[in-house]
Amino acid sequence: SQELEQSPQSLIVQEGKNLTINCTSSKTLYGLYWYKQKYGEGLIFLMMLQKGGEEKSHEKITAKLDEKKQQSSLHITASQPSHAGIYLCGAVNQAGTALIFGKGTTLSVSS
Amino acid sequence: DTAVSQTPKYLVTQMGNDKSIKCEQNLGHDTMYWYKQDSKKFLKIMFSYNNKELIINETVPNRFSPKSPDKAHLNLHINSLELGDSAVYFCASSPGTGTNTGELFFGEGSRLTVL
Numbered sequence: 001s002q003e004l005e006q007s008p009q010s011l012i013v014q015e016g017k018n019l020t021i022n023c024t025s026s027k028t029l030y031g032l033y034w035y036k037q038k039y040g041e042g043l044i045f046l047m048m049l050q051k052g053g054e055e056k057s058h059e060k061i062t063a064k065l066d067e068k069k070q071q072s073s074l075h076i077t078a079s080q081p082s083h084a085g086i087y088l089c090g091a092v093n094q095a096g097t098a099l100i101f102g103k104g105t106t107l108s109v110s111s
Numbered sequence: 112d113t114a115v116s117q118t119p120k121y122l123v124t125q126m127g128n129d130k131s132i133k134c135e136q137n138l139g140h141d142t143m144y145w146y147k148q149d150s151k152k153f154l155k156i157m158f159s160y161n162n163k164e165l166i167i168n169e170t171v172p173n174r175f176s177p178k179s180p181d182k183a184h185l186n187l188h189i190n191s192l193e194l195g196d197s198a199v200y201f202c203a204s205s206p207g208t209g210t211n212t213g214e215l216f217f218g219e220g221s222r223l224t225v226l
Contacts, residue, residue, distance in 0.1 A: 033214070042115075042201060042217035043154075086152055092212055093156075097167040098144060099215055101154040 002027040002094050004102035006087075012108045018077050021105045023089030025070040032072040033090040033099060034063050043088065046074075076107075084109045114138050117202050117218035124192060125226055131188045132221045134202030142166070142208045143185040144215070145177060146201040154201070160185055161208050192225045199223070 003026040013019050023032065031050045035043040047056045052067030060077045076083055086106050090099040115136045124130055136143060145157040158177045159167035165177070174190040189196060202218040 031212075035215075035217075037152075040220075042219045043203075043215070045214045045216070048214060088154060090215075095167070097208065098156040098159045099212060100156060104152050104154075106152070 002091065002100060004089055004091060004100060006089060006102035006105050008105060009103070010106040010108075012110060013079050015080060015109055015111045016078055018075065019079060019107070020076075021074045021087050021107075023072045023074070023102055025091055027070070027094060029065070029067060029070050029072075030092050030096075032063075032065050034072070034074055035088045035090060035101075037086040037088065037104070039085070046087075079107075079109045081109045081111055083107060113218075115202055115204055115216050115218040117200075117221050119221060120219065121222050121224075123224045123226065126192055126194060128192050129188070129190045130192060130223070131186055132200055132202075132223070134185045134187070134218060136183055136202075136204040136216070138204055138206075138216060139183075140204040140206050140216070141182060142205045142212070143179065143182070144203045144205075145185065145187050146203060148199040148201060148220070150198070158185075158187075159208070166208065189223075192223075194225050197223055197225045 005024045034046040049065035055064040062075045065072045086104045088101045088104045090101045093100045142161045148154045160179045163179045176188045179185045199220040203215045206213045
């Protein structure tokens with residue numbers, strides 16, 4: 001079955017610093033989704049990437065899809081405390097029936 | 112109005128009891144899901160329904176039974192609760208399915224604690 005590996009598992013950065021989170025799939029990707037979860041809340045959709053080389057940005061968060069490497073990266077520029085939370089990457093499973101998720105990256109931003 | 116709403120938000124119960132979690136979406140989506148998030152925050156798909164029909168049923172004990180009375184509702188009933196069932200259960204919906212799943216909209220989660 002397909003698996004999504006995220007790295008790092010957790011990250012502590014100082015406010016204002018840049019950071020990158022990676023997501024690697026064990027099988028071919030048919031679209032990659034990034035979500036954010038704040039403690040005690042549901043998941044909030046950030047962005048979806050569907051084509052190799054595609055890059056999307058939302059405020060200070062940029063995500064890119066490298067289809068050949070079966071990998072996506074999420075980059076945050078000038079991190080702020082509001083960026084803290086758990087970031088999860090998701091992909092449609094091989095059967096095409098649901099999204100499966102990586103184990104998440106917990107981000108803490110110290111001020 | 113909340114797009115995907117789950118009730119209850121918190122549930123504390125004894126081992127062996129039976130409990131239900133309800134989910135409703137007002138987005139007009141065709142597909143609904145139940146996910147389980149364990150203590151390590153790993154989010155795992157349990158069930159998927161498309162227009163009231165069961166699409167996916169992952170390796171989940173028979174004690175878990177989803178019911179979809181209409182495409183806006185997907186409830187989860189759990190029989191004979193065990194300690195290992197303690198988790199946060201998330202309901203979600205999406206406009207499509209398969210590679211056209213699109214964005215998933217999640218509820219706020221229902222935290223189940225089994226004592």
